[in-house]
Structure formats: structure tokens, C-alpha cells
Amino acid sequence: MILVLAAVLATAQPQTPPAPCPDIDTPVTYVCRAVQAQGLGQPARAAEQFEKAAAASPANGPERDRALAAAGNMWIAADQPGKAALALDRALAGTGLQAEQRGEALLDRARAAEAQNDLTTARTRADEAAAIIGEDPFLWYFSAALAIREGNAGRAKDAIGRALTLAPNDALVLFEAGHVYHFAGDVAKAREYWTRAAAAEPNSPTGKAAREALALLDAPAAPK
Template identity: 40%
Template sequence: MILAALALAAAAQVTPPAPVPETEEGRAAACQATVRRSPQEALAVANRWQAAGGGLLARQCVGLAYAALEQWTNAATIYEQAAQEAQRASDSRAPDFWVQAGNAWLAGGDPARALLALDTALSLQGITPELQGEVHLDRARAFVAQGDPARARENLDRALELVPRDPMVWYLSAALALRQDDIARARTDIARARQMAANDPDVMLLAGTIAGRAGDMAEAERLYRQVADRFPDSDAGRAAAASLQTARDVETPAPH
């Protein structure tokens, strides 16, 4: 019936008004769908919703729209406001909002503000072990950004204890080990990541890089070629293709 009504409206060159979901959860779902389609439109919708008395879900959608537009400071600020509002209301979503704020600060290049938000999330009662693990992962990323690999390692090891089934933790642990020239640990940890996310192009790319650093150039080339062939339009695919081209340039002697 809805499709028929839309077709009739289109035939009559009349644009029907968008239905307004009756529940806050329905409005949130609709707003998030709009974020995926048009972040700028979603921002306008979410701001109107918030101005009309929308609560935490309205703030969250404003933050999602800002994040989709890569306006990280605005996104982080909105998430922090939502987190503070949730804390005042003893709402169990407060830790999640602090984590979202921390990730927005980190994406915006401010690891110090990210750590403040993430530490606040960890301090709250009711934070689940799973979310604690994700917070430690994000804290590790912030410490890497600050040039503090030792504290990054402490947080990654804690994350591995809390969320051992998250391939991203093993991936980041392998990447950090590679930065610290701990090739043995890098190989062990990337192998765990590949067990859980065998077809992830970033995991495959890092596995190739680690294989190359370990001296296994054949395996490195094999993995790079897989990433370049299967994911040519991804950042990982482009990086793999560039590495393969560099290797070919090195092997091909310049004409005299």
C-alpha cells in the first residue's frame, strides 16, 4: 500500500511529506538512515528534532551527522554533551557516549582530549567488560598518536584480555609490535587476526608487510597481490599495488 501511494504521488508530481516515526527509537533509526544517505540533510533533521525537545537520541544523531561530515570537534562536543546529560539522568548509555566522544577527538587529531573522554568512560559504574576492552583499544590508539608505545602496549594487552575475540585488537597489537621491531610477536598476533578476519584487506595487507619484514618476500608478494586484486578500490588495495610496483621497480634495472 505504501509503495502504491508513493507511485501515485509521483505520477501526480506531488511529493508526499515524509512520515514522522511515532517513537524516539523510530526517529533515531530514520535519522541514522538519513545520515547514510545525506549527512547534511541528517544534520538539519537532527537539529530540528533536538530543538523540538529531542533527548539523547537526538543528540546522538547530531553527532553521527557531524562525524559523517568529518566535523570531528563538533561531533565530539555533541557526544560529550550527551554523555553528561546521560550521567545526570543515571542513564546506562553514558559510557557509550563518552567512548563516541573519545573516538571523535581521536579522529580529529586530539589524543589528549580523547584520553580524557575515554578515562571518564572507564570510571563509570556499569560499563561492561566488552566496552572496557574497546576503551583500552582506543586508549592504545591515543597513546600511539602521542608517541608513547609503552603505554599503548599496556592498554592493548589489557584489551586482549577483555575482548580476545575482536580481530581489531590483534591487528593493532601486531601493528604495534611491528613498530617496536618485535617481529615474532607481530607474526603471532597477525596470525590470530587472520583466523578471525581472513578476508579483511587491512589485516591481509599488514600480514604481507610483516612477512616481508620477517624475510619471507614470497609470502609478502602473495598477500599484496591478493589485496590488490580483490580490493583494488580500497586504501589497502592501493597500498598493496604501490608496494608491488615498488618491488618491480627495484628488480628492474634502469636502462643505460
């Protein structure tokens, strides 16, 4: 998935190795600080710096909306979906996000809503995103997981099918496919996809989780 954050990072023109950020407080400086914080695994600080970049940018300019979208993405990473929703709503209210950038921001808004247990908004935003970034397998991965929460097995299977078409060997997609079919009551299909996920990335956290899911399938049923 190409995150909205990528569009903002491009404006910062980071060097390798990265140079120190300027001392003058400007939008470029705030973005530089955000990128550094993100690289250090500090998403909340990165979000704060992106919001400062937005505040220092022209009110109706695309830089403001992109910085707000990046802030929303970082707030999601920081497990603060309420702040993410606020930032993303402000970004989406403007005209600075176009094409794929807008689609990714809509998907992030759906993710924030799902984390807040607002499944109605999550579905609305996910469907809006699908009209723009329908070739993004993560969109359909998310849509499938959301459909499980909605109790809609048919929609979950349709969505994970789209994800599998776009990323047939992705371990995370295969792992979610196992969840979808287990939810739908098809244990054989669940086993197949979890087995494939474990084989695709045997040493990754996803591969480990797939093996644990398979072990649970094979565990003897608890006595009633």
C-alpha cells in the same frame, strides 16, 4: 569491528531519513547532533556533542560512560589523540562500560596512546582489550602494527596470524600481513600477502597501496 559508538547510536533511535534533532538541550539531543555530525564527516563536532551528552547525563550512569567512549572514538577520527585519551580515561574509570563495550574502549585507548607515541600504554591497553574482545580481527591487526613499532617481529607475526585466522580474506589485514613479514625479513611472504590484498580489493585504496608496495619490492636497488 563493532565500535563502542554503536551502543550510543542505538540509544538515539535514529530514523530513516533522520528527523531533525530536538531543540531542547538534553542528552538525547546532543547524541542526535553527534550522530548527524558524524554522518557529515565532522568527527570533531561529533566528539564535542558526545561530550555534552556525557556532561548532561547522570554522573554514575552508563549513558555518561558510553557517550564519553563515543567521544573518544570520534576524537581519534579527528586526529586529536590527546582529547581522545582524556575522554576514554574518564569513560573507563566508570562502571558503565561492560563486556564488549569496555573492550572496544580499551582498544580505542590503545590507539590514542599509539598516536601519542606512548607505546607502553598502548601495549598495556591493547593487551587488556585482548582479554575481552579477542575475536575482533581489528584488535590483532592493531597489535601487529604496534609490535612493529615496538621492534618485536615475533609478536607481530603472532598477532597478524590471529587476525588472518579471524578475517582471512580481509584486504586490510592481508596488507598489514605484508608489512609484518617485510619487517621480519621474509620478502616472499610479504609479496604473497600484498598480492592477495591487491586481488581482494583491486579498486580500493588498500588494493592500490598493496600494488604500490609490490612495485617497491620489484624496484631496482639504489646504487651505493
